[in-house]
Structures are given as structure tokens and as C-alpha cells.
Amino acid sequence: MRFPALAVVATLFGAGLAAPVAAQDLLEEYTAFIGPADLVNSKGKRLSQPWQILRQDRANFHKFGKGDPGDEWDSFFGDVKNRDAMEKMLMGGTMTKGARAAIVNGGAVVQAQIWGQGGVGSYISVDVFR
Structure with a gap:
């Protein structure tokens, strides 16, 4: 028995076995040093979660004008709405357990890549260098 290809594809989509994935673009990336003021x-109050600390780093840089040596400018988190969405974007992104610990401890250099479409961020990938 032969199934038309379209019927097979429709069956797979309907069963949840395959779904189209929208391509994500690298919107921006930046490097930042996580200093004492970011913690x-x-x-x-001492922050305990890496996404809180990364958000505070960007607020310190953009809102308060208090960047650390090594902090790079980014246009994306200059917008307070994007900083508000940062936690959700980080939770949907990638960050190793070691990177999380290094951020919480401070003194780490992070490289963040912001991914999304049409200028709207979907997730953030974070790498840490000491």
C-alpha cells in the first residue's frame, strides 16, 4: 500500500512527531565582566540567580551608566522591555552549570548571544571565561 507523501507528512505533524522550526538569527552579542555591583x-540585596545578575549587569550598564572594565555596549538591552524579558530568554537558552556558578560567584567574563527574529529576542546563549 502506498501513501501519498503529503498524507504521511500531515500525519506526522498531527501526531506531534515533527514540527516546523523557525530559524533564529543572531541578533547581537556582547561581552561583560560580572563585577561586585552586578551581584x-x-x-x-545580594542576587542569587544568574539571570538576575546578568539582568543587573545590563541595567547597571544601560540605566545607571556603571559598567565594569570589559563591559561591551549592546543595543538590545538598552531597551528596558528587553531587559524585562531577559529572564525568560535565558531560561530558554543555554548556560552550563559551571557558567551559572561562575556568574553567581562574580568575577567572570561572560559572552552572551541574543537569538531571535525580526529584532525580537527568543533566547540567549551564555558562555563564561575566567
């Missing part, structure tokens, strides 16, 4: 929020 605390604006009220002085």
Missing part, C-alpha cells in the same frame, strides 16, 4: 540589586 546586588538596586536596594543592595
